[in-house]
Amino acid sequence: MRLDIENIKKTYGDKIVLDISNMTIKEGKITGITGPNGSGKSTLLNIISYIDDNFSGKVKYNGMDFSKEVAKNITYVFQKPYLLRRSVYDNIVYPLKLRKVDNKSQTKYANDIMKRLEIEDLSNKRGQQLSGGESQKVALARALVFKPKLLLLDEPTSNIDSESVKIMEREIVNFNKETSGTVLIVTHNLEQAQRICDEVISLDSGKVRN
């Protein structure tokens, strides 16, 4: 999915926290977003995902306005993901249930993604009992399992040990290669951006820095 951002402005009171006149996120690429704390990175993802619909300007999704159809093809992994009060497995199949995928395929897709992310051993654990890093891995699995057209990631590897970072990066790249899904990833880690991103956008005080 291709994104065109036109004249987006977001304010809290009279403080402008995001002000982007023009920006394009290319289809099928991995785009990194970097910038200091408070520069508006999460705000941008909130707007693109429509979690926050209180802004001025426009975001176009393959040229179209936001709609239920568009929403079904986008997903967003938060920095501090909320896992449901059920097993890890049931967390992962939740988006498949929403899409009325049959039980057999649910099991197949969930097992496949858990294997790829090497979290099979968490399968029967309760979502609410996981550590911060484990939650981030499961949230990534829950997002990848239904193969979205646009994947938004807010510092997905911030609590992750170096071994697991490799696994997660590998699967983000694989997802992008195999499905041509667009990825937008917020990261503070410039090396990570260099490793996996095709392009990097840098934000500062709500503005794009060239």
Next chain:
Amino acid sequence: MDYILQGFKEAISLIIRLDPEVFEIVFMSLLVSTSATILASSFLIPIGVYLGIKKFKGKRMVSRIIYTSMSIPTVIVGLVVAIILSRRGPLGYLDLMYTPKAMVIAQTLLLIPLVLGLTYSLAKSRGSNISNVSFTLGGSKFDSVVLIIKELRVDILVNVATAFSRAISEVGAVMIVGGNIKGHTRVITTSISMMNSMGDYPMAIALGIILLIISFFINSFIYSYGQED
């Protein structure tokens, strides 16, 4: 002091003997308050969750109205229902006054703002995380409401139990619209109040003990359900 001890002894024996009058009263109480709780909860829990997570203009005003109406006095609800159901009232032709149905109606109305307010404030404080999960994974507003109810089921159940406790322990509304008619609309609270004024302490104490046991039972049920999760 002797009559108190005597009262307790007789009360215990009424309960152990499964006194038919005592059990008729207890049964009517449970029937009326359970029906009212189920009616109020089944409609107001989804609505409360929906309003709690929805962003709209004037939400502050709505919060204020909901919260202030939560503590509406029971006699006022009783009075309003009585006026509507009385022979000359707009729904007088239904002939519901002084029936268990009238009591269920009054208690349902009493519980509506309570269930709505408790659910609304729960969803407002803890629902947005959950609805974000559903929304970002492709769910509709309806999916969000369902997911929030499932995720917060323990807290919601506690709210339902709170509503039931309010219903089963209130006197004002059921007294006015039920009339405390023996064998027909007499419930635990209206009997206790009447027997107290007649000086029939054993019966009043027996019913008081049963009321306590019921609330103890409900609370321990909620506690163990909460532990499971």
